[in-house]
């Protein structure tokens with residue numbers, strides 16, 4: 001058993017893959033006193049996350065640990081406080097707001113591109129993971145708390161990221177000790193949560209002082225205007241940072257790596273972006289279908305939320321197996337997204353799978369990417385990520401802005417970094433790519449895209465039958 005715990009701690013993705021391969025789509029983990037199932041059959045996944053969502057709740061160790069940082073915020077809450085909180089936060093993520101959000105995203109990307117303008121023609125090798133963390137921090141600060149709070153965003157996000165990592169570190173201890181035991185991790189966690197409380201109290205007090213006026217359409221303003229008490233507003237602010245910062249940064253980092261590994265796909269993206277101006281948020285899939293497909297495919301290979309869990313509050317049936325109340329279900333998007341039964345040649349980065357014209361594409365016909373139980377980067381069912389639309393816009397616009405006039409390529413001696421599965425999926429030791437200026441027109445002239453046709457020709461004739469955002 002101790003060896004089993006060590007394997008989970010040291011290489012959780014490898015452990016999940018090995019378990020799935022050896023024992024099949026519904027496997028019981030040897031956990032004392034609890035039935036814990038690894039659920040990998042799409043029909044069972046749908047039961048747990050969607051049709052049986054009233055039975056399968058978030059009353060799990062994973063979310064209880066998270067709640068030490070976020071309180072009963074939207075992500076961790078496991079009881080009937082969830083629905084009113086979801087309703088209070090929803091307006092901040094409304095489609096109509098996404099255009100304003102795109103502007104903030106363009107400004108954040110513009111700052112990075114501004115720095116890149118001083119690069120020589122050979123470019124430079126940069127840690128794009130650090131860059132992704134920085135640019136997504138900028139975005140979250142601008143969109144959740146408005147610019148007047150920019151200077152506290154840094155402190156808030158730092159304390160939140162630290163607290164979330166400590167929670168995961170604690171969960172990985174072979175013999176977890178209760179939170180009151182003064183281990184170094186518990187002490188650091190308590191300090192990080194105290195910092196969070198203080199920063200949030202200050203932020204909320206400052207905003208109240210200035211008046212919860214109609215001019216503030218950021219999340220903070222909307223939560224205060226919805227009449228939520230300060231404690232609940234604090235929980236949601238921290239939740240949005242936990243859920244919305246590192247996730248997007250992780251996705252951006254891996255996407256840049258995949259595009260550096262596949263220059264043809266990158267050139268096609270650049271040609272598509274250059275053939276359009278600033279695209280309104282709601283038109284992104286139609287106007288930039290390849291760029292959106294790149295995002296979808298990257299989220300398939302590297303889903304930042306690589307595992308989710310639920311607990312059965314009543315007996316249920318999964319497959320042909322009766323499961324007792326109290327059963328824990330572990331669902332791993334990482335596993336589902338790499339299942340060869342659903343995804344032929346699953347390890348290959350092929351955005352064409354998400355081309356709306358591609359047969360069997362998850363975005364063809366009337367299907368959307370939220371309809372499949374074997375593709376769930378944002379979850380499934382009522383607890384689907386509230387930031388899904390926001391993130392897809394953010395990733396698409398960031399890629400478009402960053403790669404319009406710059407290329408990423410593999411530095412000499414390149415080896416893919418190990419994937420650390422922690423809060424999200426992160427490259428161990430960072431991810432260093434060469435960033436090079438790329439004169440407008442160069443890619444269009446010299447490069448062939450993924451299908452072998454010149455990139456500009458592909459961009460000029462994009463697939464047009466898209467339905468999903």
Ligand code: HEM
Pocket residue numbers: 074075076086239240241243244245247248251303304305308309376377378379380382383384385386387388390391
């Ligand atoms: C690429 C980026 C993102 C990924 C991959 C992602 C992934 C997920 C997943 C898998 C869930 C479901 C968890 C479960 O069912 O147990 C979730 C829920 C959630 N996400 Fe995201 N997320 C992303 C970005 C964001 C952003 C930008 C925000 C907000 C600013 C956000 C806020 C939330 C919240 C509040 C929930 C809980 C929703 C509820 O239960 O009602 N996420 N996310």
